[in-house]
Amino acid sequence: xxKGFLLIISGPAGTGKGTVCKELLKRNTNxxxxxxxxxxxPRVGEIDGENYFFIDKEKFETMxxxxxxxxxxxxxxxxxxxxxxxxxxxxxxxxxVLLEIDVQGAMQIKKNYSEAVFIFLLPPTMEELKNxxxxxxxxSEEDINRRFENAFKELDFVGNYDYFVVNDIVEDAVxxxxxxxxxxxxRVKRQSRIKEKVLLKGGR
Amino acid sequence: xxKGFLLIISGPAGTGKGTVCKELLKRNTNxxxxxxxxxxxPRVGEIDGENYFFIDKEKFETMxxxxxxxxxxxxxxxxxxxxxxxxxxxxxxxxxVLLEIDVQGAMQIKKNYSEAVFIFLLPPTMEELKNxxxxxxxxSEEDINRRFENAFKELDFVGNYDYFVVNDIVEDAVxxxxxxxxxxxxRVKRQSRIKEKVLLKGGR
Numbered sequence: 084x085x086k087g088f089l090l091i092i093s094g095p096a097g098t099g100k101g102t103v104c105k106e107l108l109k110r111n112t113n114x115x116x117x118x119x120x121x122x123x124x125p126r127v128g129e130i131d132g133e134n135y136f137f138i139d140k141e142k143f144e145t146m147x148x149x150x151x152x153x154x155x156x157x158x159x160x161x162x163x164x165x166x167x168x169x170x171x172x173x174x175x176x177x178x179x180v181l182l183e184i185d186v187q188g189a190m191q192i193k194k195n196y197s198e199a200v201f202i203f204l205l206p207p208t209m210e211e212l213k214n215x216x217x218x219x220x221x222x223s224e225e226d227i228n229r230r231f232e233n234a235f236k237e238l239d240f241v242g243n244y245d246y247f248v249v250n251d252i253v254e255d256a257v258x259x260x261x262x263x264x265x266x267x268x269x270r271v272k273r274q275s276r277i278k279e280k281v282l283l284k285g286g287r
Numbered sequence: 288x289x290k291g292f293l294l295i296i297s298g299p300a301g302t303g304k305g306t307v308c309k310e311l312l313k314r315n316t317n318x319x320x321x322x323x324x325x326x327x328x329p330r331v332g333e334i335d336g337e338n339y340f341f342i343d344k345e346k347f348e349t350m351x352x353x354x355x356x357x358x359x360x361x362x363x364x365x366x367x368x369x370x371x372x373x374x375x376x377x378x379x380x381x382x383x384v385l386l387e388i389d390v391q392g393a394m395q396i397k398k399n400y401s402e403a404v405f406i407f408l409l410p411p412t413m414e415e416l417k418n419x420x421x422x423x424x425x426x427s428e429e430d431i432n433r434r435f436e437n438a439f440k441e442l443d444f445v446g447n448y449d450y451f452v453v454n455d456i457v458e459d460a461v462x463x464x465x466x467x468x469x470x471x472x473x474r475v476k477r478q479s480r481i482k483e484k485v486l487l488k489g490g491r
Binding site for chain 2: 203205238239241242244245246247248259262263265266267269270271274277278
């Protein structure tokens with residue numbers, strides 16, 4: 084049986100990671116979405132093990148100590164992280180696990196688990212990137228400018244990724260990612276005993 | 288502008304390299320077929336620079352001496368080889384160059400130009416591989432058995448390739464290869480100045 088892989092979809096704020104991942108999962112129901120762990124409490128309707136693994140701070144810090152995260156971050160008094168165990172179990176079952184993550188998180192994973200497939204989402208233009216950041220609408224002009232400058236700087240990280248996908252029309256971006264997935268499944272390095280498999284199927 | 292790449296389609300006799308390449312070129316008229324050089328004379332209807340580059344033995348051996356081949360072989364009193372110049376010029380123009388070649392030739396290219404994309408064609412079963420070798424119909428049972436044993440041994444080389452494609456139904460094999468091409472075009476390593484390209488398109 085062939086191993087699955089961890090598919091990282093990443094990029095600066097405003098590149099449309101969330102929209103692209105949602106459409107990708109809708110069109111490919113066999114892809115497993117990586118569930119994060121967090122120390123924040125569940126919101127109404129959130130289900131443990133589905134939206135997040137909800138754990139307390141002590142448990143989270145023990146897991147950090149035991150090197151049980153592919154990446155983690157401390158944001159506004161709470162931890163968020165990607166538990167290794169869940170991802171590795173699914174990969175070993177042959178599944179493709181999707182992780183939507185910011186650039187900093189992706190760079191942590193690159194260090195800890197470089198076998199993942201790293202895709203960098205690009206905005207079609209800088210103009211459009213700014214528009215998308217503005218459209219979120221909840222922030223002051225200062226915040227918007229700061230986010231835009233951040234996003235602009237983060238574009239420099241594209242060189243650390245395997246693939247880039249321009250997210251102009253969502254359907255096209257998803258179709259690009261589907262081709263990457265199809266190609267990655269055909270990688271020799273992810274298959275063991277290809278010759279034996281052909282023989283087993285056909286007899287000799 | 289992004290660089291193109293050399294796409295190697297290879298595999299043992301009987302895996303259907305010729306059929307798959309013909310269909311791939313038919314469906315993708317933008318792919319450039321790599322023209323080989325040979326010292327054998329042109330047959331009726333063959334055009335220099337299209338079917339082959341027809342050159343004499345002295346010229347061929349000078350080119351060998353000047354390291355002008357990605358690979359070459361001496362078969363039945365004639366030389367056959369893949370001239371570097373043609374391939375590199377097309378790649379630098381951003382083109383995808385297709386080379387259909389046997390396993391030994393592919394392994395020579397792997398040594399000389401490992402940046403190429405190496406695809407190994409597999410038969411669906413060993414039974415089918417034997418059938419395909421038999422179907423050529425021009426050979427004695429001894430020849431058929433020798434070719435089959437050779438093909439069987441050559442399957443061990445799959446580990447040196449980037450991708451494997453099972454050629455059961457030709458259309459499916461071609462569609463797999465098209466996905467590999469689409470993914471390879473999205474590789475970060477083949478693009479220079481991705482950030483600048485986004486900026487140039489959009490202004491800032």
